[in-house]
Amino acid sequence: MENICDSSISHLHSLSYSSECFDELSEVSYDEFFKKYLLPNKPCVFSSGLTQRWKSRNDWVTEDGCPSFQYMREIFGEAVVPVANCNEECYQSHKKCEMKMCEYLDYWDKYRACSYPEKEPCLYLKDWHFQKAYPDYGAYTTPVYFKSDWLNEFWDTLPRDDYRFVYMGPKGTWTPFHSDVYRSHSWSANICGKKKWIFYPPGCEESLKDSLGNLVYDITCSDLENPQKFPHAAEVKGRRIEVIQTQGQVMFVPSGWHHQVINLEDTISINHNWLNASNIDLCWKHLQSSLTAVQLEIADCRDMEGWAQQCQVILNASAGIDYKTFIKMLHTIATNRIHALQSKGVKLGSSKSYQRDEKGICSDCWETTKFNIGTDENSSTSAHLLTDTKSESCDVSLSEIHKTCRQSISDLKRNYYLKCNISGIGNVSKSVANGDVKSIEEILPQILIDPTDTVSGSENIKSENIKYLLFDIVRIKETLEHIVQDDDYKEMDLNYSESAEAVLNIICKYLFM
Known part of the structure; x- marks a missing residue:
């Protein structure tokens, strides 16, 4: 199964981690924080x-x-x-x-x-x-x-x-x-x-485990210098x-x-x-890993009736959350975002009909939906998703947003600098400092960096937030698509109303309402 971290915003593991100093920020816009720190996980x-x-x-x-x-x-x-x-x-x-x-x-x-x-x-x-x-x-x-x-x-x-x-x-x-x-x-x-x-x-923690696989308790302890106790600690020195x-x-x-x-x-x-939305993929991946650890602990009971459900019970007790609660969270956030978009006059329509499979999921709705933004008479202001041009309405293909959000920023960075014939962190930094090329932050997809003063959430939603609300829904849909392919999820005995399929269906119904 393709891992969500491989196909969506995989920037979270390799960008910026070589920087050994912290930026101190004073006055900074949300967009700048979003693109320079939140998305790169810096x-x-x-x-x-x-x-x-x-x-x-x-x-x-x-x-x-x-x-x-x-x-x-x-x-x-x-x-x-x-x-x-x-x-x-x-x-x-x-x-x-x-x-x-x-x-x-x-x-x-x-x-x-x-x-x-x-x-x-x-x-x-x-x-x-x-x-x-x-x-x-x-x-x-x-x-x-x-x-x-x-x-x-x-x-x-x-x-x-x-x-x-x-x-x-x-x-x-x-x-x-x-x-x-x-x-x-x-x-x-x-x-x-x-x-x-x-x-x-991220990633260094694997080298900071002792010979029995236990993470170091006190990072300042002298035991880290003992290769018998911590055989890989030297690998992350520096x-x-x-x-x-x-x-x-x-x-x-x-x-x-x-x-x-x-x-x-x-x-x-x-x-x-x-x-x-910036780290929901890492949360899901961590939940999968935690479940795998539980399954290994009670592997000798695999033949017992209800083993898969028992693993979820133990997962909830040890990690504080299980698959069912995670899906419920996505359901809650998706519903809140849809209501916020509806309140801002985001109208949707389809250019063709669509088919649902046996579980009610629309397989191609994300490729056929159009947004009409700011045309609702109850919406006091217009929102411009991909353009700075002032107009009363604009149509934006959701497939563009979907592809942009799925595009790995780490791939963007690598491909961009390769085109500039630059390789290596030191050479990149030098070229950017000399003004020979623009930094990757300056050429990120516009959907991620359009100016805005506020962010999506449960309060004070403004029409300028539309791109962030859509970003949330896209990321929820991505995560749900990976959940329904997960083998452990398929073994769960859930009512349809509790399922990932149900949440996907709610999103699709909104897109075609």
Whole structure:
């Protein structure tokens, strides 16, 4: 079976990973972030100006830049919060318990007064679902760059926790080496304090496993220098990237970048995990790999009745998601995007009839659909998808969008520089710097880089977002097409309403409504 990462936006594994410095961004458009960092899966850090108006930056911090224990006690003192002991390892993480916030602050105050003694527990308040606990408090506003958040958009419809967190702890608290859940992106804003981030690009983690196949727990440990314990660690020597994050700055951590974080000062941060059209293929690939691991663990039970379903149960318990929930997420996001497009007057029509197979999927609808944009009388403004020409309406073949979105940017990059008779990263950089050729970012397909001020999401959808809404739907359709070809999916006993085929059918019905 062709892997989705091979046919769609495969830029996520090889672009930009040789860069060993982080760009610090101040004023940047969403489009620029989208094409230079989000699609290439390249990390960056935003300047403190992005958070300077946040309530948390003012109320949670004293005048000298330290956490305001007094304010925290008064407002959140009775909250029950999760606390990890950084001195105790537990299944590649830290042992956790729960405390009242006032009790944790008493500990922190005493720990700091005693100059952070090494023999005392090093407690880190982490993974606190603050937004769930205080939905009306308004501690921060999600930056526009991260608002296209399928994960929390979907999780908010479920009776479970979200992926929005507050972290706070004294100097010396830390998070073990890991990549983020579901191969999601993450962003982390320092409300106060200073963090040290240690990154390795995607793929390096395979060399950072010990002789038994276990990922290194502490990337700073001396054991990495021992080839008997970590036989392949030397292969990624020189790939390590270290970044210091200061007060107010926001770190963008792309999908699959393993990292370890150490608080160099008393620190408070706000963090979200999120995914969207840019990394949904990596999420699906990770889910497939996680299922394969489960199947290997219980391979001796393969002949048992309901084995495939039992694998999904274990997958959900171990990974926090299974195929059924993943499909439900795609269903939710596709429905939301279709409603947003309908509200913006995007009318669709077909140039020929189409046939559905036995499961109700239209096989050729993406090649025959035309968009009429901005002609609905309820739509106050026009949107121009592939052209800057101002007109009341325009027709755009969805096949053009589909092919553009499926085109591998890594292929674009390679082919472009080959045409320029340039090979090798050093030669490319030199030629771009000398002005001999344009950089690949300057010649990306226009569908990906037309100027816009806002992004797709569940709130404040504007007609300028149409290309991003369409991009979401195209990527959902691509992913669903790979799901229905997956052998493990075919073994699942699902009602039609829960199936990937049903979601594909909803998309096709919209295209031909």
